[in-house]
Amino acid sequence: MTLSADQRTQLKVQKAILQVEDHLVTWIQDALDQTNYGDLEESQFRNLVRVADTTESPEVIKNFLRYQVGRDKKWGRGNNSLAEKIIQNIDSDIRQAAQKIADECETNLKPIWIELIRRYLGYGARHLKYLRDGK
Template sequence: MNDFSEQHKQLKIQKGIRQAEDDLVIWIQDALDKTTYEDLEPSQFRNLVRVADTTDSAEVIKNFLNYQVGRDKKWGRGEGSLAAQIIDDIDHNIKKAAKIIGECCEADFKPIWLDLIRRYLGYGARYLKYKKDGNAA
């Protein structure tokens, strides 16, 4: 019986995550369309995705992004930059969505938050590739 209820809870969580995907795509596309950054390569964005895939900490992801900002201007700097918008989305929009899913499914929001962050960044890598190479037709 307990296995069934856990399985049911996981299915509800996955459904909530799938329902949040449109928002994730819109948020990252808006970030890439409306913020400042310079000559950011898709491979550099994928490095951020790799960090997200190898950690269970949102703080580690934000720390890596801040490190990249400190190294060069590719992610932008300060308010209005791509880096600042990604961190803001992680801390606000994505976290809020994860908390809503967690509450409705009576589950810890942190693993949901990380899943949403990973998807958000993955969609960003795809969109940046499109902006860089697919949009120049």
């Protein structure tokens, strides 16, 4: 069976995404380890993961996170907050990684960016569980 050009591109994209997973894990662990936030519960972080899973828009994800910051202090406040660090990572490191993959694979940025954000946040939920219950 011969793969179509689109299938070959998708395989190339998936392989490239796997190559940046270590960075995604490190970025979210650093965000959780090095920023200020309150008594953030795993369920609240999972709500952010669910939003990411149900949208194709990085802006919707950031909007939801800002909404959560407005509701209570569990995500932190100010420039050294967890919320701000996650938004910075989405806009800088994650976007740059996605752009590199999109350029190399000659495909659209947005689906790759969303996939990387989803993985990043999923790894964050795991690390938060460790920080809350594993230490």
